[in-house]
Amino acid sequence: MEYGISTLSLVPMRAEPADRAEQVSQLLFGECYSILATQGNWLQIELATDQYRGWIDLKQHSPVRQAYFERWKNARHARVLDLVQLVHSGETAIPIGLGAYLPFYDGSSLHINDQTLQFNGRATTHEQQLTADQVVKVGLSMLKAPYQWGGKSVFGVDCSGLVQQVFGVCGYQLPRDAYQQVAVGEEVHFVAQTRPGDLAFFSNAEGRIIHVGLLLENQQILHAHGEVRIDTLDHEGIYQQDRKRYSHQLRIIKRIIPE
Structure with missing residues (x-):
């Protein structure tokens, strides 16, 4: 080989x-x-x-x-x-x-x-995993990156690529696609119990996982949908205030980083 x-x-x-x-x-x-x-x-x-x-x-x-x-x-x-x-x-x-x-x-x-x-820029060390707060900070640095199917960079990223790269930078290796990522971590049963750094997964009408986003403070979510953006999460799904509608139906919330 x-x-x-x-x-x-x-x-x-x-x-x-x-x-x-x-x-x-x-x-x-x-x-x-x-x-x-x-x-x-x-x-x-x-x-x-x-x-x-x-x-x-x-x-x-x-x-x-x-x-x-x-x-x-x-x-x-x-x-x-x-x-x-x-x-x-x-x-x-x-x-x-x-x-x-x-x-x-x-x-x-x-x-x-x-x-x-x-290389003389900023880099993580290879020795430790970062905290949930640091994961969120890295995620927010991707804000406004354009959506691109199959993308993994600030110049074009899809929803699962965003999550995989943010966690990967912080020392947590996740699978590539949302339907694979949903198998990782422990379930959080209620939106009110979420913490920054948790992941929310969303399904289509057939029940297939098609979207994922990173939870922030105050039940907000960072996700790639047209661009990397911040919206509100409730028990139904992602609500886009600027468009006055729900864009994704909530299926399950998982915690990757333990307390």
Whole structure:
């Protein structure tokens, strides 16, 4: 098996090996993957973090050795806290964003294969999980990011991508999609019992989980719906004051971060 790492700020992962295919997710800078199959100029990959699968363009593939991949997979990595920042490789500056991985970061340098790169922005440590208040703070930094199906960045994010990246930056690895995320954590039975950092999940008419958001103070919710926005949550669902209507039907609330 062969392995790779993203050395670009974002790489689209597609449902099929074609540029016109649906974007199902994205690779962030510094994120490792294994290669499952090859079809023409396309690679089917599986992410080391959450085992999510998709197709990427061969031109955007950067190989790593198996030993590096195994070390990467078994380590916890610092994550970028700035909305936009630069990684320097000699004279080249690579733009990266919130949530990008900094493999084997020592406070100033990171390492990809035998290459050493420099980073001087804000980053989490790889040693501890952040508090619920810090999770909320990271989430609020994404406010007004545009909605993008399959997106995982401040320049375009979907509802589950927002939740996964916010928690991931803070040291909590969640699955990629909302229907997978709902299996994590402990149920909170009443909206009045929620705390900042809890997750609310929403279903369609068939009962399928289709949306997720991050709970804030005073029964407000941060979620990606057209943009990353703040609305009100009650026992029925998300109420959008500006549009005078409910946008999502509440199904269940889960607590990821214990007291």
